[in-house]
Amino acid sequence: MRYIEPHAHMVSRVTDDYAAMAMAGCQAVCEPAFWAGFDRGSAEGFRDYFSLLTEHEPKRAANFLLPHFCWLCINPKESEDLKLADEVLAIIPEFIDRPNVLGIGEIGLNKNSRNEIIVLEKHVDLAARFNQLILVHTPHLEDKLKGTRLIIDLLKNESRIEPGRVLIDHVEEHTAPLVLEAGFWAGITLYPQSKCTPPRAIDMVERFGAERLWLNCACDWGKSDPLAVPKTALEMRTRGHSEEKIDFLVYRNPCRFLGQSPVFKLS
Amino acid sequence: MTRDEVLNLYFLDARSKLIDLAAFLDRVEGSAGEDDFRVRSFRAALRHLSESEREKAKAVLLTLSDPTTEPLEKATTKGAAGAWPQFKS
Numbered sequence: 001m002r003y004i005e006p007h008a009h010m011v012s013r014v015t016d017d018y019a020a021m022a023m024a025g026c027q028a029v030c031e032p033a034f035w036a037g038f039d040r041g042s043a044e045g046f047r048d049y050f051s052l053l054t055e056h057e058p059k060r061a062a063n064f065l066l067p068h069f070c071w072l073c074i075n076p077k078e079s080e081d082l083k084l085a086d087e088v089l090a091i092i093p094e095f096i097d098r099p100n101v102l103g104i105g106e107i108g109l110n111k112n113s114r115n116e117i118i119v120l121e122k123h124v125d126l127a128a129r130f131n132q133l134i135l136v137h138t139p140h141l142e143d144k145l146k147g148t149r150l151i152i153d154l155l156k157n158e159s160r161i162e163p164g165r166v167l168i169d170h171v172e173e174h175t176a177p178l179v180l181e182a183g184f185w186a187g188i189t190l191y192p193q194s195k196c197t198p199p200r201a202i203d204m205v206e207r208f209g210a211e212r213l214w215l216n217c218a219c220d221w222g223k224s225d226p227l228a229v230p231k232t233a234l235e236m237r238t239r240g241h242s243e244e245k246i247d248f249l250v251y252r253n254p255c256r257f258l259g260q261s262p263v264f265k266l267s
Numbered sequence: 268m269t270r271d272e273v274l275n276l277y278f279l280d281a282r283s284k285l286i287d288l289a290a291f292l293d294r295v296e297g298s299a300g301e302d303d304f305r306v307r308s309f310r311a312a313l314r315h316l317s318e319s320e321r322e323k324a325k326a327v328l329l330t331l332s333d334p335t336t337e338p339l340e341k342a343t344t345k346g347a348a349g350a351w352p353q354f355k356s
């Protein structure tokens with residue numbers, strides 16, 4: 001079996017996780033910029049993080065013959081501070097042409113605040129000016145529905161953004177139809193407690209169709225499983241899905257979306 | 268999948284989760300204190316399970332969601348509770 005892991009925070013994972021993913025059939029790993037579990041003290045902390053995403057992690061992944069790609073941004077959890085956000089936004093263009101940068105992400109909302117929305121708008125403008133793909137994080141738990149609606153409205157009002165070049169991640173049963181009906185790609189995140197379990201993810205694939213969906217593990221410093229995608233593929237098999245359909249969902253779909261960026265090339 | 272195949276694959280897992288839910292409520296009700304917005308939302312969400320509507324997972328998620336549309340003035344916390352704090356009944 002082959003698959004792409006389109007959303008994994010490998011900075012928080014041990015080397016054994018790279019080995020396990022490679023052995024399970026992973027062909028590439030993509031790492032969005034995110035909240036590290038603590039607030040960085042300054043914009044320079046983000047410069048170091050962007051260096052890690054573009055220099056250090058690709059080397060770690062290469063030890064297991066895994067191509068490593070990344071996304072850049074200041075995440076919504078650190079976007080309440082507009083001054084810090086502006087400083088980080090000013091750094092991003094220095095890194096945007098690096099050979100593993102797929103686009104701007106994971107941007108979005110966390111508590112659906114006015115400042116988070118301002119910073120989201122600035123990221124969307126940056127993506128439009130530099131013709132970058134966009135990866136969007138939707139809020140957690142009770143905040144997801146409202147945040148997803150606000151994000152869709154904001155993106156729909158930006159004429160420079162093509163919905164087919166935006167993936168809105170962490171959808172669940174109540175938000176997936178909103179995202180897909182608006183023309184965006186949707187990501188289902190497989191987590192042991194929050195977000196989505198493998199059976200629910202497969203239910204959604206069956207109900208909404210696999211055309212613009214991908215699965216990801218979003219493994220990070222919290223409760224998460226770097227092998228969630230291949231485990232879900234196995235469960236699809238037990239439910240009678242064909243190898244062709246599984247390959248479409250876990251390999252060809254991420255390749256189709258990410259392939260819109262010229263840097264996403266697999267040898 | 269046929270009904271029988273679905274049940275063969277998922278019944279025991281769902282049964283186990285159902286008992287866990289019941290035990291959770293026993294634990295909550297056996298503890299000192301009052302129900303808060305989380306328990307009130309949880310009980311309201313449970314009602315969807317016994318109704319005949321088709322999209323039960325969606326109905327539960329909507330019950331556990333902030334239904335408002337206006338942005339928050341300021342984010343004073345980063346976390347989420349799992350239910351909307353203003354939920355009444």
Ligand SMILES: [Zn+2]
Nearest residue numbers: 032034106218
């Ligand atoms: Zn993430």
